[in-house]
Amino acid sequence: MSLRRPMPSSSAVCYLALTLYSPLLTRAQTTILGFTPSAAAHETEIENKFKTIPSPDEERRQHHIFTAEPHVAGSARNNELARYIADEWRNEGLEDVIIRRYDVYGSNPKSTFLEMTAPVHYRAGLRELPVPGDPDMKNKSISSAWSGMSASGEVTAPLVYAHSGNPEDYELLRQQGIDVKGKVVLVRYSNPYSYRGFKALTAEREGAAAILIYSDPAEDGYKKGQVDPKGPWGPEYHIQRGAITYDFMVPGDPLTPGWASVPGAKRIPAEQAVSIPKIMALPLSWHDAKPLLAHMDGPVAPGDWQGGLPIKYHLGGERVRVHVKIEMDNSTQPYYVVEGRVRGAELPDEWIVLGNHRDAWVFGGVDPSSGTASMMELTRALGKLAKAGTRPRRTLVFCSWDGEEVGLTGSTEWGEQFADELRKKAVAYINVDEATSGPNFHGQAVASLAPMLVETTRSLKDPSGKTLYQAWKASSTRERSETKESEAVTDLNLADTRIGSGSDHTVFLNFVGMPVLGLQFDGPYGVYHSAYDDFFWMNHFGDPGYHYHTLMSQLWGVLALRLANADLLPFDFASYASNIRQFVNELAKNNSKSVILSGVAGSQSEAAAESKEPVLPCPACGSAGNSDSNFLSGVLDLKPILAAIGDFEAAGKRLDESANRALASGAIDPKLADTINHGTMQVERNWLNPDGIPGRPWFKHILYGARFTYAHLELPGLTEAVEKQDWPAAKQQAEILHQALINNTKLVDQLNSSLNGEAAEARK
Numbered sequence: 001m002s003l004r005r006p007m008p009s010s011s012a013v014c015y016l017a018l019t020l021y022s023p024l025l026t027r028a029q030t031t032i033l034g035f036t037p038s039a040a041a042h043e044t045e046i047e048n049k050f051k052t053i054p055s056p057d058e059e060r061r062q063h064h065i066f067t068a069e070p071h072v073a074g075s076a077r078n079n080e081l082a083r084y085i086a087d088e089w090r091n092e093g094l095e096d097v098i099i100r101r102y103d104v105y106g107s108n109p110k111s112t113f114l115e116m117t118a119p120v121h122y123r124a125g126l127r128e129l130p131v132p133g134d135p136d137m138k139n140k141s142i143s144s145a146w147s148g149m150s151a152s153g154e155v156t157a158p159l160v161y162a163h164s165g166n167p168e169d170y171e172l173l174r175q176q177g178i179d180v181k182g183k184v185v186l187v188r189y190s191n192p193y194s195y196r197g198f199k200a201l202t203a204e205r206e207g208a209a210a211i212l213i214y215s216d217p218a219e220d221g222y223k224k225g226q227v228d229p230k231g232p233w234g235p236e237y238h239i240q241r242g243a244i245t246y247d248f249m250v251p252g253d254p255l256t257p258g259w260a261s262v263p264g265a266k267r268i269p270a271e272q273a274v275s276i277p278k279i280m281a282l283p284l285s286w287h288d289a290k291p292l293l294a295h296m297d298g299p300v301a302p303g304d305w306q307g308g309l310p311i312k313y314h315l316g317g318e319r320v321r322v323h324v325k326i327e328m329d330n331s332t333q334p335y336y337v338v339e340g341r342v343r344g345a346e347l348p349d350e351w352i353v354l355g356n357h358r359d360a361w362v363f364g365g366v367d368p369s370s371g372t373a374s375m376m377e378l379t380r381a382l383g384k385l386a387k388a389g390t391r392p393r394r395t396l397v398f399c400s401w402d403g404e405e406v407g408l409t410g411s412t413e414w415g416e417q418f419a420d421e422l423r424k425k426a427v428a429y430i431n432v433d434e435a436t437s438g439p440n441f442h443g444q445a446v447a448s449l450a451p452m453l454v455e456t457t458r459s460l461k462d463p464s465g466k467t468l469y470q471a472w473k474a475s476s477t478r479e480r481s482e483t484k485e486s487e488a489v490t491d492l493n494l495a496d497t498r499i500g501s502g503s504d505h506t507v508f509l510n511f512v513g514m515p516v517l518g519l520q521f522d523g524p525y526g527v528y529h530s531a532y533d534d535f536f537w538m539n540h541f542g543d544p545g546y547h548y549h550t551l552m553s554q555l556w557g558v559l560a561l562r563l564a565n566a567d568l569l570p571f572d573f574a575s576y577a578s579n580i581r582q583f584v585n586e587l588a589k590n591n592s593k594s595v596i597l598s599g600v601a602g603s604q605s606e607a608a609a610e611s612k613e614p615v616l617p618c619p620a621c622g623s624a625g626n627s628d629s630n631f632l633s634g635v636l637d638l639k640p641i642l643a644a645i646g647d648f649e650a651a652g653k654r655l656d657e658s659a660n661r662a663l664a665s666g667a668i669d670p671k672l673a674d675t676i677n678h679g680t681m682q683v684e685r686n687w688l689n690p691d692g693i694p695g696r697p698w699f700k701h702i703l704y705g706a707r708f709t710y711a712h713l714e715l716p717g718l719t720e721a722v723e724k725q726d727w728p729a730a731k732q733q734a735e736i737l738h739q740a741l742i743n744n745t746k747l748v749d750q751l752n753s754s755l756n757g758e759a760a761e762a763r764k
C-alpha cells in the first residue's frame, strides 16, 4: 500500500528558526556529508560507475515478470516470485540469500456476495471488466471484490450512506435521526486519504453490521480526468481492494503481537487479537454502488456528501435493503521474506537495510511491482560492482517483504525477529513501496537524515534534464500552491519529515527505533489496488519509458552507498532539533482553542489573551511577542521541553562543526570514527519509550507515530493525551520527551568531546 498522496505538512509556525542553520548552503558541491575530501572523491567515482548500470529496458523486463500474474500475499505465484528473487540475487552475487518463513493468521476469501433485495433486486457483479487494449484484464485469475481481514458472516438489513465513514459523518447522521445499528453502511474512499481500516473500525464502533466501501468517480474516476484505457484514472468497474486490519493498534500477524511468528511460535487466540476487525467489509466499484445509491430514500445528503455520479445522493436508512454474505478462510498460512546482502568490506556489522514488498492485490503495476523492479535493478547494479571488487564499507541488507498489504506483516515479523540485532547494527532503513506512478518525487526522512537526502538528489539527473533536486523543488512548489500552503519550499523543508504508517518502514521506525527514509515518484493514479494497476497502465500512463524506475534504482543506491561508505554517518541533529521544535509549536497551536488554554492569559500579551491565540515562544527566532509566554500553562508547561530542544540543537551544531573540522582535516582515526558512529546510531534508539505510547504499547517512538487513518502524528503520546485533555498522561508524556532530549543532548555532547579530544591529541 503506501499512503496515497502524502498529506501536505501544516504550515510552519516558526520557520525563521529553520533558516538560521543550514549546512547545505555552506558546503561546496564537491563535498559529501560525512565524507573526507578524498573519500568524497572516491565515493563520487563509485557512484558514477554505479549510476550507469540500471537501464530502462531491464526495469521494464523485470516489471513485466512481476506483473505477469496476480500475486496476492500467500498465493502460489507470490511464493514463486520469492524463489525467483532469491535465484536472481544469488546470480547477481548477493550473499547470505535466504527465504524466511512466517506462519501467520490467514485472511483469504472463500466467497463474497452482495445483492439489493428491496426496493428492486440487483445482484452486484463484484468484478472488474476488461478494457480494450489491455490483455491482462482478461486473466481468469483476477479476484473478485474482497477486503483483507473482513469478518465472515451474513446479514440482510437496510442501507445507510455515511459519506467518508469518519466519526463526524455518523454525528451528522445522528442529527438527522438516522441510527446505523444493525444496518449496512455504504461509504466512499476519500480524499485526503483515510485508511479503510479506520472506516471499518468506526462503523464497528457505531454498531453497523457491515461496511461497503466504494470508489466514487469524484475521488479517483472520470471527474478527475480520462479513465483507463484512455487515461490514468479509475474506470467504471475498478475496485479498490485492501485490508481493513487494525494495524494502527499493532501491525503484523494479529496472533503474535510484538514477537515473530516463526514456525512454532506462541500464538494468542484470535478473539484476543486487537487488530482483527469484527465487522464484515466489502469494496465496490461505482458500477455496483450506483444502483444502491440511486434507490435510497431519506434526507438528501449535504452538498459536500454529493459525489460524482449523476444522481442525487440520499442518506437512506429505510427503503434500500441489502443482503451481504462473506466467507473467509482464516487458516494459518506461510508468508515468505527474501533476504540477501552485499557484505561490507570494512564494517560488516553495520547495516543499511533496504526493502520493498512483493505481494500485490492483483498485478500490482505500481503497488508494489514498480518498486520491486527498481529493487531488482538496484541489486543487479550493486552485485555487479561487488563482483568487480567494489564493495561498500558497511553491509547492505536487501529484503523482499510479504503480506505488506494485509497488515505490514512480513516486515513486522522480520523486524520483531531481529529487533535486538538491528538495534545494535542498523544505521537506517530505506523503503520503496510504490516506486513510480508519475514524475513527481516525494522524499521522506526522519529529520536527522533529511539534509543528506536533499543533498543526494543534487547528484542525480531527472528525465526532464534538470537535477532531481531541481525537479523535486519545482513539483513541491507546484503542489504546495495547489494545496494553498503558505510555506515556501526551501532545502530545509523539501524532505517530508512527517512520517505516518501505511508501509514497511513502520516496524523499523516505531518498534526498532531506526532512522528511516521513504522514496516515491507519483502522479495521477486512479487504479490503486485494482486489477487495472498493471503492466498496460504503467506503459501507457505511469512511466512509459521506465526512466523514473531507473532513476529510483539510482537514487536508492546512491543513498545506500553514502550511508554505507561515509566516514562519519551523516546524521544532522540540529536539523532534528528544529523539527522537534516545530512539532511542539504545532501541538500548542493546534490545541490553542481548547479549554486548557483559556487559563493562559496571565502570561500572555493582552492582545493575544483577548484573541485567545497564544503567542508562541520561539527562542531561536526571537519573533515571539512575549518570550515568557507559556502556552498550555497552568495545565501543561512545555517550557522545559523547548529549553531542552534548544540544548539538543546547540549540541547538534557543536557536533556538526567538530565533525566537519575532523572531516576537512582529511583523516579520522578509524577507532574514533567507530565510537562516533555507534554513538550517533544510538540517538534514534533513545527516542523509544519501552512502554510505548499510551494504549498502543507496540508503537514505541515518542516523536513519530500514526493516527488510525495512517496520517502522520508527531509526538504521538503527548499529542493524543493533550487532545483527550488527559493532563496526568500529558504531563507524563511530556516528561518522557524531556528526559529523552536530555539523554540525547548528553550523548551528543560526549561524542563531541571525544571528537575534539582526539583532535587535540593529534595536534600534539
Ligand SMILES: [Zn+2]
Pocket: 001, 002, 357, 367, 368, 404, 433, 434
Ligand atoms: Zn504497497
